[in-house]
Amino acid sequence: MALTLPDARQDAFRARLTRGQTLELSALSQEFAVSIDTVRRDLKTLEAEGVARCVRGGAMPVSRPSGTALQRVALAAPGHDALASRALPLIEDGMVLLLDGGATVHALAQILPSLPNSLVVTPAPAVALACLAAGIDTQLVGGRLSPSGAISVGHGAVTALSDVAADIAFLGTCSLDPAFGLGADDLGEAEVKRAMATASHRSIALAGADKLGRRSRHRVLNCQDLDMLITNASPESVTLYKEQGVEICHA
Amino acid sequence: MALTLPDARQDAFRARLTRGQTLELSALSQEFAVSIDTVRRDLKTLEAEGVARCVRGGAMPVSRPSGTALQRVALAAPGHDALASRALPLIEDGMVLLLDGGATVHALAQILPSLPNSLVVTPAPAVALACLAAGIDTQLVGGRLSPSGAISVGHGAVTALSDVAADIAFLGTCSLDPAFGLGADDLGEAEVKRAMATASHRSIALAGADKLGRRSRHRVLNCQDLDMLITNASPESVTLYKEQGVEICHA
DNA sequence: CATAATTCTGCATATGCTTGCAAATTGTGG
DNA sequence: CCACAATTTGCAAGCATATGCAGAATTATG
Known part of the structure; x- marks a missing residue:
């Protein structure tokens, strides 16, 4: 995965979050070959969009499809x-x-x-x-x-x-x-x-x-x-x- | 289970509590690969939130008001x-x-x-x-x-x-x-x-x-x-x- | 009452966060 | 082609948090 473009990377994060996955900073920085800081900034952006919820060590999808049925x-x-x-x-x-x-x-x-x-x-x-x-x-x-x-x-x-x-x-x-x-x-x-x-x-x-x-x-x-x-x-x-x-x- | 994020762990505990499950310290510490102390602290946090009631050896869901069918x-x-x-x-x-x-x-x-x-x-x-x-x-x-x-x-x-x-x-x-x-x-x-x-x-x-x-x-x-x-x-x-x-x- | 298990407390360590800054990259206009 | 600005990225220092450990205090249990 040589997607060094910021938007492509963030899109990938978005996709995983909407699938309900939790994202880990260290794992992502390795996978995308960027520094921890870059991933952190990406997740902060996604948090501003309302897609992610930043927590210690990574981010989680914003409260599930809003409460289970x-x-x-x-x-x-x-x-x-x-x-x-x-x-x-x-x-x-x-x-x-x-x-x-x-x-x-x-x-x-x-x-x-x-x-x-x-x-x-x-x-x-x-x-x-x-x-x-x-x-x-x-x-x-x-x-x-x-x-x-x-x-x-x-x-x-x-x-x-x-x-x-x-x-x-x-x-x-x-x-x-x-x-x-x-x-x-x-x-x-x-x-x-x-x-x-x-x-x-x-x-x-x-x-x-x-x-x-x-x-x-x-x-x-x-x-x-x-x-x-x-x-x-x-x-x-x-x-x-x-x-x-x-x-x-x-x- | 790659829930290495503290908040994800606590979310998992919350989910089980709201399902009426009782949580056992030793079992959870094994399952999530953290020390007993960490689980204990997590449960204390949940107790402060009002979703758990810490008892000796673990925690129980706080009894909820009414029971629908x-x-x-x-x-x-x-x-x-x-x-x-x-x-x-x-x-x-x-x-x-x-x-x-x-x-x-x-x-x-x-x-x-x-x-x-x-x-x-x-x-x-x-x-x-x-x-x-x-x-x-x-x-x-x-x-x-x-x-x-x-x-x-x-x-x-x-x-x-x-x-x-x-x-x-x-x-x-x-x-x-x-x-x-x-x-x-x-x-x-x-x-x-x-x-x-x-x-x-x-x-x-x-x-x-x-x-x-x-x-x-x-x-x-x-x-x-x-x-x-x-x-x-x-x-x-x-x-x-x-x-x-x-x-x-x-x- | 004695023993064991559990909980609490303080502390050292590791990990993660924030801020500021510099280097690299990209885009723009002359 | 060059100069300049804007953006992105990486790095380091200081601070905050989480974790695990050890010893003391507390509570169950026979």
Whole structure:
């Protein structure tokens, strides 16, 4: 590796950091054949960019994809229950339900009644356990677990979902913008959520007010493809969605 | 484990504490190749942060306010530690592991270290969440969830497992009889467990003394096909297994 | 009560950080 | 082609931190 150019070197560091690796000063200075000081200065630059966190002896990736999904789910806020309980009346026994991952949908899974004739299909292990605890027939979608959202992603998960004919898909929301549509932070998650929407008759998004008007990296659906939005946002702040045919349900 | 950075080490401790694990000074000093004193100082730092409670010989997670359903599942109190901790030395980073469901294997999943180069494949959603919390690459096997054991069963699950080449399969035990072999209460679970054993180089059963000498409805494996048994039963009570070529590991 | 294990304390050492500065490299304009 | 400025890089001195060790104090355990 004869990349003596500062930018190329820093790019290499950036790549490793985004992969979750920790960088060690001494190792890097050897590998790139520059002095410790140079590496230190590079890492300081990356810290200024917000990509790295300098610590003694090197640098670490800036606090993981912002808290694991597990923590977010475990620390479910009471506000989510309001959204979840608004979703409950839409569910009838005998329906086939597709449940996404995420804190809000997880809250819904936790308050589901028994539904002896229904089937829940979900790529989220935490949601599956909650449904199983409620005594509901549960089908788990397999795949590699996405660290950010704790749901199964990948080709197998999408294929498995394409074989399902569901009545309602309840989608968690990373972001929802009137123009961009429903977004997800991870490409794999976006694909799975899209597959869920495709496999079901109605697609319903649960989104707290803090998720509205924001855009994530990947698009899941256009707003036209969304049948209903359950939110705690003010009625006037969701007119742009209503104009695109999205039914609004206020919590 | 090349975590030579002090902050990375403390982060690892933090991660384990938030998963409900107790930390042992001597074990940590070995694992991270630093002196006991250094680990002690680290834990004192974490105690000052409020995430640890130093006790004689190590530290414990500070009891947290409320327990949501997921916390109860993912952070359940480790009671089967004895068996699980005996399994730990068999695991090396880079291995592909197949983890069954059940309380004992779940306890193993909860004390797994980070294993950045390993892959865990499991049909048990609770186990998958525990591995994900440890930062391990996790592959979830999909299927209908068996109500009795909370693992994916069915043709799809068996097929998915047949495409895996694992180093070790850790099997939970419903029953283990010298003549009948390893048993399961549910036909679907038996098929999945058998597929796990077939897909891996070594098959290791974790069984408390109460599971030995009993027979369940369905056979998973003959004892000849079992490579190792980890149990807390007395040495004289397992001679019949040893005669069939099963390596015994006493907890 | 005696023994062993564990914890605390102080200290020497090693390692890493900061600052300032000089040499080398690159870019620019005459 | 040269002079000049800006950037990058390496080096050294002073300071701060982390680590490991040894001895004293404390706590468990039989």
